[in-house]
Amino acid sequence: MAARVCDAAPGPASARGIEGQRKADLGDGRYLNPIMAGAYSDPTILKDGPNYYMTFSSFEADPGLLIWHSQDLVNWRPLHSALPSPLGSVFAVDLVKHDGRYFLYIPFVPTGWSTELKQGNSIYVIHSDRMDGGWSKPIDLGIHGYIDPGHAVGEDGERYLFLSGGHRVRLSRDGLSTAGQVEKVYDGWKYPDDWITEAYALEGPKITRRGDYFYMVSAVGGTGGPPTGHMVIVARSHSINGPWENCPRNPIVRTTDVRQAWWSRGHATFVEGPGGDWWMVYHGYENGFRTLGRQTLLEPIRWSADGWPVAMGGDLSRPLAKPRGGRPGPHGIARSDDFAKAAFGTRWAFHAPKAGEASRVSVGGGALTMRGSGAGPEDSAPLTTIAGDRSYSVEVDVELVDDAMGGVLLFLSNRLFLGVGINGERLITYAGGRLHYWREPLPPTRRVRLKIENRENIITFYYSLDGTTWTRHGLRMEASGYNANTLMPGEGESLRPALFATGKGSVRFRNFRYRGL
Incomplete structure (x- = not known):
């Protein structure tokens, strides 16, 4: 197995990459967090x-588990997406390599649409x-009631x-079944009772072997709730079988x-950098922008004289020196789409x-045609894409075919979204996950260009009959409350553009444009 390796207000925006999207690399040997802007949690x-x-966790997205390089x-x-047909909501997975083969250990959590998870939370493997494809179908490991698998190989070669x-739990040598019973091996590290957290929630164990020790990196304090809740703790042992000694400087x-x-910074993994230095990859919410979801952060660590990791990032609103020795490459993905070919699993994913x-859905000839489903956005399984900018706009041509209704949304979950559409008779507005009373003086039409502008959580809708002259919707909304803390765990991760x-008919979409502002 390959080794796997702040007291300030929000700082300046990162550099701009594809279509103006945020990227971390500042181009001068430094980077500014996040390294993955938007909902890239766990x-x-x-x-x-x-x-x-x-x-990352892909939750109710289909396809799921997009792999990045x-x-x-x-x-x-x-x-590419490694999971074309999720069995349920995909929580925190573990990606490993052992004996020349790649494995993804996946916890599936039942949802309203899942049909196979009769025993609740269940861990599978593919x-x-x-790495570029050929993933197996999910194999049930028979592990129920747990989440957040972390793979390890002991000093005895067992998995x-x-x-x-x-x-x-011990695995078989091929990693495709269990070879024993689930056992309790670690009690965690207990923080003071007066700390303001969501819950204790010992989660996300990731094992790294370095020198004479196995290091277990875990999260406690709950992934959401109060900003001071989530945290990273470390324990170590000379043996995979323990006993586990807690770091005297927890939480790190x-x-x-x-x-x-x-x-809410937590769910970390240690990884050795290309130049032999060491880093932590973990997630956190950006102050004031929980609507973007938990974003991926990169922080340098050093090893103390007594063999414990020490976080060295300090104020993460400021630039840091990039890892040594790496080869920079392209970053991000073009969110705009001319619908010349399908981009499911990379740019687009169905929700629920x-x-x-x-x-x-069919794609071609410069259009994405989607057959209608459900009575409204809440049960229509919209196509979503991730946004990672504090301010951005999305716009798209919408054309109705037969008896259909459609449009563009900012979508958090089936219960919480906002947006605009047309039904052939008038403009339809959604807010708070429901039809809104507001009516615009748009004449009956079956074709319109719609735009949503999100400027630091202030939402403005626009429409255009000719694609050039825009009319501002008379209603503006404030959307900072559209975030995961208002929902059940795992129900929605971020507010994201959606079609x-x-x-009973279909809706034809053309010329989707995403632009960071």
Whole structure:
């Protein structure tokens, strides 16, 4: 197995990359967090020679588990989706390589649309002999009631999965089944009772072997809730079987003040950089922009004389020196789409899909045609794309075919979204996950160009009949409350642009444009 390796207000925006999207690389040997802007939570990272691969919780997205590649830990490009048909909501996974084969250990959590998870939270595995595709179908490991698997190989060569709550189970040598019972192996580190957290929630164990020790990096304090809750703790042992000694300086990462640039920081993995230095990859909420979801942060660490990791990032609102020795490459993905070819799993993903959802959509000739489903956005499985900018706009041509309704949204979950559409008779407005009373003086039309502008959580709608002259919608909205803290855990991760189609006909979309402002 390859080794896997702040007291300030929010700082300046990062550099601009594709279509003006935020990117981390400042082009002068420094970077500015986040390295992945937008909803990229629970990062799992694998060092494989000079290459790094990373993926994230994809929750109710279909396809899921988009894998990204880098050679410098700062610039990342998407490769492909490893999970075309999720069995449920995909929580924090672990991406590893062992004996020349790649594995993804996946916790599926039941949802309203999942049909196979009869025993609740269940951990599966998929595998491939190459990173660019060929992943197997999910294999049930028979592990129920746990999340956040973390793969490890012991000093005896045996394979293990560490699980939430300080549990562990031994795996077969091929990693495709269990070879024992789940057992409790670690009690965690207890923070003071007067700390303001969401819950204790011992989660996200990731194991790194360095020198004479196995290091277990975990999260406690809850992933959401108060900004000071989530944190990174470390324990170590000479043996994979323990006993586990807690770091005397725990937690090594924690938001301690709501004025800091990044909140709820946790779910870390250690990784060795291309130049032999060491780093932590983890997630956090950007102060004032929880609507963007938990974003991926990169922080340098050093090893103390007594063999413990020390976080060295300091004020993460300021630039840091990039990892040494890496080869920078392209970063990000073009969010705009001319619909010349399908981009499912990279640019677009269905939210809360039913079986056969992809059959509703065809792409070609400069259009994406989506057959209507459901009565409104809440049950239509909209197509979503991730936004990573504090301010951005999206616009698209919308044309109704037969008896349909459709448009563009900013979508958090089936219960919380806002946006605009047309039904052939008038402009339809949504707010708070419901139809809004506001009516615009738009004449009956079956074709219109719609635009949503999000300027630091202030939302403005526009419409145009000729694609050139825009009319501002008379209603503006403030959307900072459209974030995961208002929902059940795992129900929605970030507010993201989306296309929807409902009714008995179809909706044809053309010229989708995303622009960072």
